[in-house]
Structures are given as C-alpha cells and as structure tokens.
Amino acid sequence: MSEVYYADMKAEDKDSNLINKLSQLFYKAGFDEMIDKEELFGIKLHFGEEGNTAFIRPVYIRRLVEEIKKAAGKPFLTDANTLYVGTRANSVDHLNTAIANGFGYSTVQAPIVIADGLQGRNVYEVEINQKHFDKVKIGSEICEADGMLSVAHVKGHELTGFGGAIKNVGMGLGSRAGKQQMHAVVTPEVEEEECITCGECSDWCPEDAFEIDEVSRLDEEKCIGCGECIVTCPTDAITPRFVDDSADDIQERIAEYTLGAVKGKEDKVGYINFVMDVTPLCDCVGWNDRNIVDDIGILASKDPVAIDQASVDLINQQAGKEDSALQCNHEPGEDKFKGVDPDLDWKAQLIHAERIGLGSREYDLVKID
Structure with missing residues (x-):
C-alpha cells in the first residue's frame, strides 16, 4: 500500500x-x-x-x-x-x-x-x-x-x-489543444424553458458556438466540449449530455494525460x-x-x-x-x-x-x- x-x-x-x-x-x-x-x-x-x-x-x-x-x-x-x-x-x-x-x-x-x-x-x-x-x-x-x-x-x-x-x-x-482532446466527449444541451438569454454562455465560449435569440442556441458543430457554459449559466439551463460511457471517458483521458x-x-x-x-x-x-x-x-x-x-x-x-x-x-x-x-x-x-x-x-x- x-x-x-x-x-x-x-x-x-x-x-x-x-x-x-x-x-x-x-x-x-x-x-x-x-x-x-x-x-x-x-x-x-x-x-x-x-x-x-x-x-x-x-x-x-x-x-x-x-x-x-x-x-x-x-x-x-x-x-x-x-x-x-x-x-x-x-x-x-x-x-x-x-x-x-x-x-x-x-x-x-x-x-x-x-x-x-x-x-x-x-x-x-x-x-x-x-x-x-x-x-x-x-x-x-x-x-x-x-x-x-x-x-x-x-x-x-x-x-x-x-x-x-x-x-x-x-x-x-x-x-490548450490537449484540454480540447480531453473534453472532446462532452456536449452541452440547453433546456430552453430555463434560459433567460443573459448571454453568459456566449461570453465564455471560446468558439462562438452560441447564438442568443429568444433562447440561447448551441451550434454543436462549433462546440469543442470545454464545459464552461455549463458552470457559468446562472439558471442551470445548460447541462452536460453524456453519451454511452463519455462521463467515464473524460476522467480516463485526464488520467492518461497525468x-x-x-x-x-x-x-x-x-x-x-x-x-x-x-x-x-x-x-x-x-x-x-x-x-x-x-x-x-x-x-x-x-x-x-x-x-x-x-x-x-x-x-x-x-x-x-x-x-x-x-x-x-x-x-x-x-x-x-x-x-x-x-x-x-x-x-x-x-x-x-x-x-x-x-x-x-x-x-x-x-x-x-
């Protein structure tokens, strides 16, 4: 031990x-x-x-x-x-x-x-x-x-x-490129009924992947999965969408980078x-x-x-x-x-x-x- x-x-x-x-x-x-x-x-x-x-x-x-x-x-x-x-x-x-x-x-x-x-x-x-x-x-x-x-x-x-x-x-x-590799399995999703169109997600996004209209809309092709929109959203309208084992994958990727x-x-x-x-x-x-x-x-x-x-x-x-x-x-x-x-x-x-x-x-x- x-x-x-x-x-x-x-x-x-x-x-x-x-x-x-x-x-x-x-x-x-x-x-x-x-x-x-x-x-x-x-x-x-x-x-x-x-x-x-x-x-x-x-x-x-x-x-x-x-x-x-x-x-x-x-x-x-x-x-x-x-x-x-x-x-x-x-x-x-x-x-x-x-x-x-x-x-x-x-x-x-x-x-x-x-x-x-x-x-x-x-x-x-x-x-x-x-x-x-x-x-x-x-x-x-x-x-x-x-x-x-x-x-x-x-x-x-x-x-x-x-x-x-x-x-x-x-x-x-x-x-920064390595961080993108580690985050690549994360895709946020927007719960429109919770969105207050404050623009925080857009301000923190490094790829300009959000368009603010009646609600905040995410362009998934631009998204690199950094996850900052998730934590900066004041109403929890943006949540991570994990597919299959992606929640475990990001942790495993971090371990490999270590x-x-x-x-x-x-x-x-x-x-x-x-x-x-x-x-x-x-x-x-x-x-x-x-x-x-x-x-x-x-x-x-x-x-x-x-x-x-x-x-x-x-x-x-x-x-x-x-x-x-x-x-x-x-x-x-x-x-x-x-x-x-x-x-x-x-x-x-x-x-x-x-x-x-x-x-x-x-x-x-x-x-x-």
Missing part, C-alpha cells in the same frame, strides 16, 4: 500551525529527497479565476518554495492556459490573474512560468500508448523541468465529480492535496459556493491515486452541510460528491489511473502530530 501523510486542522501553538504542518508533511513524504542541487522544480497549482477565493492561499505556496530552496532546488510556479475564455486563456492574462490573486514574486518568492507558452502552443507530444491516446500534448515548460510538486485544491467538479491531484496534473498541464505529464520524472514528483474549502465546483469559475463539508486538513504522498482516494474518503467520513449544494448524502459515510451530482461517478478516474500504473487506491494513512 502507498503511504499518505495527513495533517488535520487542529493547532495549539505556533509550532503546530498549518504552515509548519505543511513543512512536516514535506519531509515526512520524502519530497526533499527527490530534489538534487540546482534542479528546476515546478510547483503545479491553480491560481484561481478572477472572482474565485477558494484557491490555495499563497502563504502555503511560499512555504513550499522555501523548502525546495533548502533542498538546493530552483522552484517556479506553473500552470497551463485554459481552453475557455476567461482570465487565464493566455499567458498575459494568466500572469495578471495570478498576481492579482496574491501569487506575485514578493509574496511567494518564486517566479511564475506558464507551462504552455503565450498562446498555449508550446507543447511536447509525449508517447504513452494507452486506451484513449497514443500521445498526449503536455506544456513544454513542465516537460523540461527536472521535477514537480503538484499542489491541488480538492473540490467538486461539474464534469468529473471531483478534482484532486490527478485532475490538477492531467487537465492542468495539458496544453501519465504523460509525469513521464520521465516519476521518481521526482510529489503530491500535496489541500482538503479545505471543499466547494461543489472547480476554481475555474469566477465565484465559489458554500463548502459541502468542514475543512479537513492537508495530505501528502508520492502516489497521486492514493492521495486522491484518501482525500475523498476523508471527505465522505464527514457530515455534509445542509445549506450547501448537496442534494443528498449528508450523513457521515455517504458519498458527498455523488450528493452534489448523483449522475457522476468520480471513481472512474482513480480506477483507470490505477489500471495504467499511476498508483494504487490502497493506502496507509499516517497522521502527523
């Missing part, structure tokens, strides 16, 4: 605050041993969309920067540009958003390097030879790095049920999951809803499958918040992400990730003091 280290939210003094616990996790998980002198080490995180406040606080990232520097590495912060039209679709907007959200050099003491270049076209094709892809398109800057630390905010997701380490690395480091992103540096990749501010939607939206459970803590492991499984298990052990997006499954032990969206099975990404050799769903949870 893989070891997953866990720090809870309790603190009795300064030494036991969460920032210091994060350092303990860094060393307990052996991340310092992955780093050799002068190596370029990427910290893969999500800088948050403009208007979102649930993303990981920059002070935590600064501590990880400090620990990598102590190990004589050269850390940088990274993410790839988004597929949808928002505030992170190109490197200029992406950098401006990251800095506005607190990730400037003066705060975190490390530069930001966008993984797939100015317009999302700086790409390496990595051969993986798996079920969905023979090759995947990964941002070139992370491919050229010596190692990587994935720092993921665990939360719900409108297409995959939940997002953790696997989604942070796979979807996060796929280039395999490509870590290829060649498998022994130099660590994973940290923040199981705090567990919101029902991802940080790509320009807001964040009420958390579905109380804050739980921080996890660290060298196994992305184990850390994601442990994160969900800890969430499911909690009582769900009655005044949140949970439709059901409020009791401890019940599936909280299924409670948000009963039609999505989040386990598909972990099952496929284990199948292709990314890690194990079996784990030993080691709590630090």
